[in-house]
Structure formats: C-alpha cells, structure tokens
Amino acid sequence: MENFTYHRPHHATDAVKLMKAAKDGKFMSGGMTLLPAIKHGLASPSDIIDLGGLKHAGVAVSGSVVTIKAGTTHAAVADDAGLKKAIPGLSKLAGGIGDPHVRNCGTIGGSIANADPAADYPAAVVGLAATVHTDQRKIAGDKFFTGMFETALKPDEIITAVEFPMPKRSAYVKFPNPASLYAMVGVFVAELADGSVRVAVTGAGPSVFRVPDMEKALEKGFSPDSISGVTVKADDLNSDIHASSAYRAHLVNVLARRAVEQAK
Amino acid sequence: MPIVSMKVNGKEVSGEVEGRTLLVEFIREGLGLTGTHVGCDTSQCGACVVHVDGKAIKSCTALAVACEGAEVTTIEGLAKNGTLHPMQEAFRENHGLQCGFCTPGMIMAAIDLVNRKGKKLDEATVRHELEGNICRCTGYHNIVKAIQDGASRM
Ligand SMILES: Cc1cc2nc3c(=O)[nH]c(=O)nc-3n(C[C@H](O)[C@H](O)[C@H](O)COP(=O)(O)OP(=O)(O)OC[C@H]3O[C@@H](n4cnc5c(N)ncnc54)[C@H](O)[C@@H]3O)c2cc1C
Ligand code: FES
Ligand code: FES
Numbered sequence: 001m002e003n004f005t006y007h008r009p010h011h012a013t014d015a016v017k018l019m020k021a022a023k024d025g026k027f028m029s030g031g032m033t034l035l036p037a038i039k040h041g042l043a044s045p046s047d048i049i050d051l052g053g054l055k056h057a058g059v060a061v062s063g064s065v066v067t068i069k070a071g072t073t074h075a076a077v078a079d080d081a082g083l084k085k086a087i088p089g090l091s092k093l094a095g096g097i098g099d100p101h102v103r104n105c106g107t108i109g110g111s112i113a114n115a116d117p118a119a120d121y122p123a124a125v126v127g128l129a130a131t132v133h134t135d136q137r138k139i140a141g142d143k144f145f146t147g148m149f150e151t152a153l154k155p156d157e158i159i160t161a162v163e164f165p166m167p168k169r170s171a172y173v174k175f176p177n178p179a180s181l182y183a184m185v186g187v188f189v190a191e192l193a194d195g196s197v198r199v200a201v202t203g204a205g206p207s208v209f210r211v212p213d214m215e216k217a218l219e220k221g222f223s224p225d226s227i228s229g230v231t232v233k234a235d236d237l238n239s240d241i242h243a244s245s246a247y248r249a250h251l252v253n254v255l256a257r258r259a260v261e262q263a264k
Numbered sequence: 265m266p267i268v269s270m271k272v273n274g275k276e277v278s279g280e281v282e283g284r285t286l287l288v289e290f291i292r293e294g295l296g297l298t299g300t301h302v303g304c305d306t307s308q309c310g311a312c313v314v315h316v317d318g319k320a321i322k323s324c325t326a327l328a329v330a331c332e333g334a335e336v337t338t339i340e341g342l343a344k345n346g347t348l349h350p351m352q353e354a355f356r357e358n359h360g361l362q363c364g365f366c367t368p369g370m371i372m373a374a375i376d377l378v379n380r381k382g383k384k385l386d387e388a389t390v391r392h393e394l395e396g397n398i399c400r401c402t403g404y405h406n407i408v409k410a411i412q413d414g415a416s417r418m
Contacts, residue, residue: 006266006283006329035325036307038284048283050330075319099396100376101310104319105326181395 002044008053012135012158015049019156022047027158029071029110032102056109056160061086064166064193070109070159075100077108088264089170089188090128093120096174098181109159112144115151115207117238118182122208123172125162127188127200133161148206167192171262173255174203177242184243185251189259191222199256204237204248214256224257270334272297273341281328287321288312290328291338299339299368303398310397313369313376314338320376322396339368342375351375354414355407362401373397374411375418383415 005022009015019025026045028034029052037043056071061082068077077083078095097103097111097120111121112132122145125132130141135158144152153159167190174186183203190198197218199211217226232252237245269278272295279294291297291314303311305324312324315337342349348356351371361367377385377393390408399407 001284001286003282003284006327008330008332031327031330032307032325035286035327039305048327050327052330099310100373100380100393101313101320101322101396102307104321 001039002041004038004045005047006050007047008050010053010055012054012160015051015054015158016135016156018047018049022049025049027051027113029107029113030073030105031110032098032106033110033114033116051109051158054158057107059083066090066164066166067161068108068164069161071107072109074098074103074106074108074111078103086166087128087164087170089167089172089190089259089262090124090164093124093172093174093186093188096120096172096176108162112162113151113153113159115145115147115149116182117148117206117208118177118180118184118203120172120174120183120186120202123183123186123188123200123202124164126208126210127172127190127198128164128167128170129190129192129198130165131163132159133163134159138163145207150207165193168195169263171259171264173259173262175251175255185248185255187252187255187259189218189256189263191218191263195219197222199259201232201252201256204232204252206236206238211252211256218260222260222263224260227253227256227260266329268329268332270331270336272336273338283327283329285328286324287314287316287326287328287331287336288323290331291323291336294328297338297340301365301368303365303369308396308398309366309369310373311366311369313372313397315372315376318379320373337372339371342371349375350417351378351411351414354417355410358406358410358413360402360406360410366397366399366401370394370397370399370407370411374414377411378415378418383418385412385415387412 023046025047056069059080074097125141132139170190174183185203199214234245234249239245301311303309307325
C-alpha cells in the first residue's frame, strides 16, 4: 500500500483547503471502499483528508423529510428508530449493506460519492427523489449519479447530508451477490407524497436508472400485477461471471414486483 | 512520522506509524498482539475483527492514525485473570474451531452480536450476522452452536 499524508480537519472549510493544497488528495469517510482501492493500487492519493473529524453524523426526522448527515454509518441508519417508522424501506436498505463490520464503518456519504454501480444507496436516492447537500450547493438526486463511479461532485466538493422526502410507502429488494453482498440487482419502489411512483434500479446497469414504464403502470394501479408484463431491455445491462444481462433484466421485474408487494 | 496514542485492552499505548499503517499492523507488529489475524486483507473474511470504541470493525480496513484516542479491544483483552471469556469458553466446549485462524475474529464478532442483539439468539440470526466472517474449516455449524451457547452465558 502506497504511503500518503493523513489529515483530520474539524471544519469543512479546512477540509476543502487541504484538498486544494494537496497534489492528489482524497476525502475519506468510512474508508471501506477507499482503503481497499488503495491496497489494490486502484488509487494512490498523496493525501487523505479524513472527514471523520467534521462530526457530520446523525439522522433527523422532521415534518415530511428525513435528513441523514453524510458521515452517518450504515449501522446507525439501520438502527434509527425514527427512520424505521418514517421510511422503513430505507432503514431496511441500510441494514442489508455488506456485513455488520462494514456497516459499522461505511457511511451514506461515502457510498453515494463512490457511485458503485452495484451499491444500494443510489437506488434510494433516486427512488425517493432525494436531494444531496454539499458544502457548496444542493444537487437533485436525479442529477447526482452521472455514470459508472461518476457523480456530479467536483473534486473538492464535500457531501454534507442527504435529504429524503417521506413517501407514502416504499420498499427496497435486492438480490445480493452471495460473495460480495453488493446488489446483483436491487430495486427501490416508492409511492411519493404527491402520488407519483418511482422505480429505481441499481446493480443492473452502469449506473442507477428509473423504469418509466413501470412507474406509469404503478401510478394507474399500485399492485405487482400491474407490472408483470413490463420488462426492461437487456441490451444495456451489465453482464459478468455472476449474471448475464438477460438474467439481470429478468431480476429487475421480479424484484420490482416483490418491492411493490412489500411497500409500506 | 505521526505518533498515535490509544487504549488497547485497557492499557495506554502509543507508537510511531505511517499514514498508511493499518490498525491491524499497529496491533500485530507495533504492539506484538498477534491474536488478531489477517486472513484476506481485502475486507472480506473478518479474521481481523477487533472492537473500536465498542464496535466491531475490520482492523485491516482502518488506519491506525484514525484511531487516535480510541479504546480498542482485541482477543487478548477478553480473558480476565487467566479465566477465559464465556464466549471463548463456549467455542472451546462446542468445538467451534478447527485450525483456529478465523476464531479471534469470530469471537470478537460474536461478542459484538450479543452486545447488539442480546443473549437469546436464534440460529438464523447468528448465521445471518456472520456474513462478515469466513471460516474455511468448520462448516460453521459448531461456530453457530458456540455463539448461541456463549451468548446465553454472557
Ligand atoms: C466487504 C464489503 C461489502 C460491502 N457490501 C456492500 C453492499 O452490499 N452494498 C453497498 O452499497 N456497499 C457495500 N460495500 C461498500 C460500503 O457500503 C462502503 O462503506 C461505501 O461504499 C463507502 O463508504 P465509506 O464511508 O466507507 O467511504 P470511503 O471508502 O471513505 O470513500 C469512498 C469514496 O467516497 C469519497 N467520499 C467519502 N465521503 C465523502 C464525502 N462526504 N463527500 C465527498 N466525497 C466523499 C472518497 O473520497 C472516496 O472516493 C461493501 C464494502 C465491503 C468492504
Ligand atoms: S483480514 Fe480483514 S477482513 Fe480479512
Ligand atoms: S477454524 Fe479454520 S478457518 Fe475457521
């Protein structure tokens, strides 16, 4: 593992200054993705700027929104009693990420900044029409993920929180890769407060995507049968040793129906 | 080089580390506590699990410098005055290990599980919660039994 200089600032402004001054700096939250990447030689930052000192952690449920600060671990999200009531689908999603030790370190900010095509949170960010807050601006969830491991973030921009509007009902169902536990396919279905429906799919394509045909069908009738005939094309989906694109396309429909059934 | 100080198994310790020094390297090579194992070094197997501020983490995927001021417990910190911790005793009695390589991580994970979910654990819960700990020998059966037994004794 290549060496680097470690920093632990206490304010976002200092973190940004350190990032600007670094030759090739990287922010770190839980380190559960970044440290393995450095070990594999996929990243070799000159400086690591640990955001743990910013104390950006906690879940707040107020009125019709839930705000989760960027440094909140998956375990803390999954255990939050307020969230369990407000958005059970999101709570369950966090509790299904990786394993208990990963959940004790990994954070929501780190997960969405990383934008792994098989990560779970992107499905909730898009599926619930969330807003990503950074130290500089607010970014609509729909505009945040721009491709495989690509986001709308600038290199020196820090995610501070994610704001989720409370839906009428929602659920997330994933088919985990049995070895890595990441989503082979994961589908988040939500009926939002205004009655519109979202179906967001992770794991299947290069980046999270919505399925408008399913959304329209579910707006007419929110039941698994409404979408039994609505399929997605396999052409643009991922294909690897774990699953072919045709299998992933099949899973999208199966998991979407299960999510509709489980939505609460 | 940065100096890091933390409390390990109740004792204040400090030492020089590099930015990249992993917590498990500091524990094994810096402090000579070799009970914590490195099985995969890719954050998968859980042989390296220790408790940091009361939470189970994979010490191969944590920087030593980031643990400044933390309270760390390793497998060596469990026995008191020569008496094994009830979870250790349960692994011994239930034949919850063969080669023993995964055992320190299994036991640290098991104690964390009891801390989170209580002493009455059904088999399905234990199996599910062991997703982050891999054993190449036992087939898990006796590990699950040992954890259920150890939990009830804690
Ligand atoms: C064994 C294992 C299993 C896993 N299983 C799953 C799974 O099933 N599903 C899943 O979704 N994920 C899974 N993960 C990934 C895990 O959820 C990671 O915790 C997460 O992807 C990254 O979060 P982190 O806080 O550790 O970020 P880090 O590793 O610290 O950072 C990741 C990236 O985000 C950037 N970053 C971090 N914080 C911020 C911020 N606040 N603002 C801007 N940029 C930031 C960093 O610079 C880096 O590029 C797994 C990981 C492991 C090791
Ligand atoms: S050595 Fe840390 S998870 Fe395998
Ligand atoms: S006892 Fe050998 S790896 Fe578990």
